[in-house]
Amino acid sequence: MEFVLIAIAILVVALIAGVSLLVGRGRRTVRLDDDDAAGTTLTRPAGPPAPPAPPVPSGSTASGLGLPPETVELPPAEPEPGLVFDTPLPSAGRLVRLRSRLARSQSSLGRGLLTVLAREKLTEDDWEEVEETLLAADVGIAATTQIVERLRTQSMVLATASGADLRELLVRELTGVLGPDLDRTLGTTRHEGRPGVVLVVGVNGAGKTTTVGKLARVLVGDGKSVILGAADTFRAAAADQLETWGERVGVLTVRGREGGDPAAVAFEAVRTGVEAEVDTVVVDTAGRLHTKSGLMDELGKVKRVVEKQSPVTEVLLVLDATTGQNGVVQARVFTEAVTVTGVVLTKLDGTAKGGIVVRVQQELGIPVKLIGLGEGPDDLAPFEPRAFAEGLVGEA
Numbered sequence: 001m002e003f004v005l006i007a008i009a010i011l012v013v014a015l016i017a018g019v020s021l022l023v024g025r026g027r028r029t030v031r032l033d034d035d036d037a038a039g040t041t042l043t044r045p046a047g048p049p050a051p052p053a054p055p056v057p058s059g060s061t062a063s064g065l066g067l068p069p070e071t072v073e074l075p076p077a078e079p080e081p082g083l084v085f086d087t088p089l090p091s092a093g094r095l096v097r098l099r100s101r102l103a104r105s106q107s108s109l110g111r112g113l114l115t116v117l118a119r120e121k122l123t124e125d126d127w128e129e130v131e132e133t134l135l136a137a138d139v140g141i142a143a144t145t146q147i148v149e150r151l152r153t154q155s156m157v158l159a160t161a162s163g164a165d166l167r168e169l170l171v172r173e174l175t176g177v178l179g180p181d182l183d184r185t186l187g188t189t190r191h192e193g194r195p196g197v198v199l200v201v202g203v204n205g206a207g208k209t210t211t212v213g214k215l216a217r218v219l220v221g222d223g224k225s226v227i228l229g230a231a232d233t234f235r236a237a238a239a240d241q242l243e244t245w246g247e248r249v250g251v252l253t254v255r256g257r258e259g260g261d262p263a264a265v266a267f268e269a270v271r272t273g274v275e276a277e278v279d280t281v282v283v284d285t286a287g288r289l290h291t292k293s294g295l296m297d298e299l300g301k302v303k304r305v306v307e308k309q310s311p312v313t314e315v316l317l318v319l320d321a322t323t324g325q326n327g328v329v330q331a332r333v334f335t336e337a338v339t340v341t342g343v344v345l346t347k348l349d350g351t352a353k354g355g356i357v358v359r360v361q362q363e364l365g366i367p368v369k370l371i372g373l374g375e376g377p378d379d380l381a382p383f384e385p386r387a388f389a390e391g392l393v394g395e396a
């Protein structure tokens with residue numbers, strides 16, 4: 001009898017250990033929900049309605065900042081046993097793997113330039129063609145002038161260069177205008193016992209939510225723990241979209257009710273991240289460009305409120321590479337509203353104007369840190385000037 005009891009006990013222990021192993025990754029980000037006892041307004045989607053938020057002393061809470069009490073939803077604390085999460089590869093070297101996605105830029109920029117430069121004797125007309133090709137690819141006047149001047153001084157070398165040498169020369173010149181020495185480190189690491197906080201801003205349709213989802217995968221792939229904040233409360237679909245991205249890699253999404261206060265959601269996401277001691281909290285925002293002052297007020301408030309919890313370590317401006325000059329003009333509005341620390345250029349797979357990276361960096365004075373090269377979950381790559389220049393020029 002005793003033997004049977006002991007055997008059953010061992011079995012139960014083994015079962016519990018097995019299940020906790022299976023859900024361990026989810027729990028890393030979801031254990032935070034025990035806060036109901038502490039009187040916060042967190043609720044779970046399927047749970048009973050939350051009690052109204054009790055009055056809280058001012059100073060350290062969302063209510064204390066003059067925010068209306070908000071209902072912020074957290075997903076169920078226990079993921080279903082047996083959930084299998086995607087395990088993205090580390091992000092290093094991703095751009096090298098994805099550089100063929102720049103095919104459209106390659107055919108108009110790379111091949112165009114190589115064809116001209118391979119001519120036996122370069123006339124003034126040829127140089128004009130080089131210049132036009134660079135300008136057509138959105139490289140911008142300053143960088144175009146620099147490249148053409150440098151190539152002209154090397155025209156003796158060009159005259160005798162083999163195809164491979166020409167290609168290398170061009171890659172080198174393009175790399176040179178891409179700011180090879182700029183610091184492109186993402187501020188995603190914990191600092192003084194607090195998570196790194198990334199704010200993602202940009203106009204509607206630029207690719208913010210997609211980028212937040214892809215970035216979560218990059219961070220998880222690089223071994224970081226992450227929480228997402230769905231502070232685009234304008235459309236419920238945006239929060240759903242983000243939650244789906246998070247779920248696939250076992251990352252928690254903090255969301256609010258539709259039409260709720262974005263700053264309250266951002267606050268709650270970061271508070272949750274501080275409590276859970278995660279590495280990084282990434283906050284998606286709404287991109288309505290109603291009025292410049294409205295946008296400034298909203299983004300300014302989100303940042304201020306978040307910083308009651310933890311400093312914002314990175315503000316990423318998402319720009320659609322296919323919008324050209326218009327995109328750069330819109331970008332200025334955002335750089336006036338918040339201090340942008342890095343640019344994400346999306347949809348570079350869909351444009352022949354890959355040179356826009358050069359122009360955006362020079363006109364805004366902000367480094368491009370990530371680029372989007374497709375709609376697939378892992379089509380976001382850390383920006384590397386040399387690999388990008390190789391992508392623009394194309395394979396031999």
Ligand SMILES: Nc1nc2c(ncn2[C@@H]2O[C@H](COP(=O)(O)OP(=O)(O)O)[C@@H](O)[C@H]2O)c(=O)[nH]1
Pocket residue numbers: 202203204205206207208209210211287318346347348349350371372373374375379
């Ligand atoms: N081809 C391509 N499409 C992208 C890329 N990034 C985002 N998109 C698409 O752009 C559309 C808008 O993205 P979304 O993240 O919802 O934009 P948001 O309004 O700024 O949040 C979606 O259809 C995305 O799939 C990219 O790098 N390449």
Ligand SMILES: [Mg+2]
Pocket residue numbers: 208209210232238
């Ligand atoms: Mg969005």
